[in-house]
Amino acid sequence: MELVELLKTVELFEGLTQAQLQRLAEISEPARYDKDTVIFEQGQQGDRLYIVGSGEVVVRVGEDPRSARTQVYLGRGQIFGEMALLDGGPRSATTVCSRNGTQVYGVSREAFTNLCKSDTAIGYVVMRNMAHDLSFKLRHHNLTLV
């Protein structure tokens, strides 16, 4: 699937025009991971968010990998690593690839900030959608506690 077509299926970019999606595609860096590959670790400095194009990742919280708690599995169309992009703090969780051949796309803070400065409408739409995504994740987490 062409990257722009893929980005259309990602809620984070819902409401963007074809031209805006094209600009986002230009700053998205593809990477492919196999099962059990650590994409980033809790506590590391984070400078990018990631989009799952295909496959699956698992988010774990805990300094010690042997006792880390699994928080959620994220499949296609989902984003992760967005908190470090928003607040500039360290990674709040470890994210590990849980399926061979998982395709992700990274967007760096610097490239994203520059894009938003040049087209503030992109920044508004993406930030609104990011808030919606965080709300969805919180609802999911709450439901798993019931």
Place this chain on the structure above:
Amino acid sequence: MIYKVSYVVSGGRHPGAIMNEYERPQLGDRVEIGDKVFEVTEVLEMTPPRGDFQYLHVTVRLVDENENP
């Protein structure tokens, strides 16, 4: 329509999953999360649809390895 689905596993400590689906999940469907297979037991709308997206809360149960599909 794209279905953004919160899969919540009943009766266990599994954290579930969030993923996009291109067809609305139906009762009895099977879904793979991590290295386990689950069966859909309930489908509810989680929040109102927005644009091309519909938001679903789907409850699933772990399928016993010896169960036939």
